[in-house]
Amino acid sequence: MRMQTPPRGSLAAGEHALVIVPTYNESENIARIVPRILAQDPRIDVLIVDDNSPDGTGRIADQLAAEDARVHVLHRAGKEGLGRAYLAGFRWALEREYEFIFEMDADFSHDPAHLPEFLAAVTDADLVLGSRYRDGKVTVVNWPMTRLLLSYGANIYARAVTGLRLGDATGGFKCFRRRVLEAIPLGEVKSNGYAFQIEMSFRAWKRGFRIAEIPIVFHDRTEGESKMSKGIVREAIWMVWRLRWWAVSGRA
Numbered sequence: 446m447r448m449q450t451p452p453r454g455s456l457a458a459g460e461h462a463l464v465i466v467p468t469y470n471e472s473e474n475i476a477r478i479v480p481r482i483l484a485q486d487p488r489i490d491v492l493i494v495d496d497n498s499p500d501g502t503g504r505i506a507d508q509l510a511a512e513d514a515r516v517h518v519l520h521r522a523g524k525e526g527l528g529r530a531y532l533a534g535f536r537w538a539l540e541r542e543y544e545f546i547f548e549m550d551a552d553f554s555h556d557p558a559h560l561p562e563f564l565a566a567v568t569d570a571d572l573v574l575g576s577r578y579r580d581g582k583v584t585v586v587n588w589p590m591t592r593l594l595l596s597y598g599a600n601i602y603a604r605a606v607t608g609l610r611l612g613d614a615t616g617g618f619k620c621f622r623r624r625v626l627e628a629i630p631l632g633e634v635k636s637n638g639y640a641f642q643i644e645m646s647f648r649a650w651k652r653g654f655r656i657a658e659i660p661i662v663f664h665d666r667t668e669g670e671s672k673m674s675k676g677i678v679r680e681a682i683w684m685v686w687r688l689r690w691w692a693v694s695g696r697a
Contacts, residue, residue, distance in 0.1 A: 456488045456564060462545035462620075464560070465492050465534035469524055471551040472500045479509050479516060481557040482549070489560065490515045490543070493551075494534050496524040527617075528641035532634060535626050546626060548619040548642075555618040559661050563620040571625050571654035574611060574646065575618030575661035587665040603643050606685040609650055612658055614643045625649050640684035647688050 456462060464482050468475055475493065482491050493510075495503040495518065503520055510516040519537055521530070531548055538546045545567060549555045559575060566573045577585050578600060585593055596615060603614045617639070629648045636644040650656060 456486060456545070460488065460544045461542065462486070462489045462547065462564065463492055463534075463538045463541075463543040464489060464547040464549050465494060465531060465538070466549055466551045467494045467496070467527055467530035467534070468498060468502045468506065468551050469496045470498045470500045470502060472498070472502045472505055474551050474553060475502055476505055476509065478551055478553060478557065482560065483513070483515055485557055485560040486564070490517065492517045492519060492534050492537060494519045494521065494530040496521050496530065526637035527639070528634065528637035531641065532631050535621075535631055539623070539626060544623050546621045546623065548617055548621075550617060554664050556662060556664070559618070559659075562659055562661075563618075566657050566659050567620050567622060569655070570657035571622045572646065572649050572656045573620040574613060574656065574658045575616055575663075576611075576613035576658040577616055577661065577663045578612045579658055579660045580612075582660070584660055584662045585665075586662060588663075592665075599639075602682075603685050607643070607647055607688050609643070609647050611646060611656065614646055615639050616661075616663075617642050618661055618663075619645075621649075622654075625652075625654050628652050628654070635687070636684050643685060644688060 466478070479491050483489060493506040493516070495506055497503065497520065503518070506518045510518050519533060521533065535546060545564065547560070547563070555575065563573050563575070577583065578597060583593070583597070599615050600613055603609060604611070629645070629652070634641070634644060646656065
């Protein structure tokens, strides 16, 4: 009997993926993006991690979960930051039988149509990053020039300080194999803003895991407000030096 080969980007038999979507005031987006995510593969589930959004995002998430068993919701008491939301989602995923765990924004800056491309790439990698800056090309739509220069410069800075050779170390569209998250001591992860993305990739790299980058088109949000702040930028500036010290001291 000839076995059927799964289509490119689909999951192997018995494997499941979880897309973690942190939310804070994403009521305009969450009900639209979840069906788009689920449509990419029948073995993809969604975990919405809501930080007690005052705009009712958590209530909408509960409605989505009541209508579809592939949707799950993790409510947190208050706004604790992006990194803490993902760490909570990682722990939730590791308590269950998910082989692939994604990070993804709720605001459509990350296109769900890229999910099969991640699943295809992760067959030869342990961590796959969606890159906005790959092979000298910039694939960002509708960002103001100041934000683009900040992001592009931050990646140059992170590479120079940490030695992490990634085109887009600050991007937040990622797919981890389960074994990567099992190997990283999640309780020791210090970052909470966009530095969280650098730290997680750095820790995976230092443990010898294979990291791949695939090109994505990044769209600026059209609904809701950006979570970027001066505090997030300051954290990223200092965190890369802490990562370098960890590497030099052997603690990484």
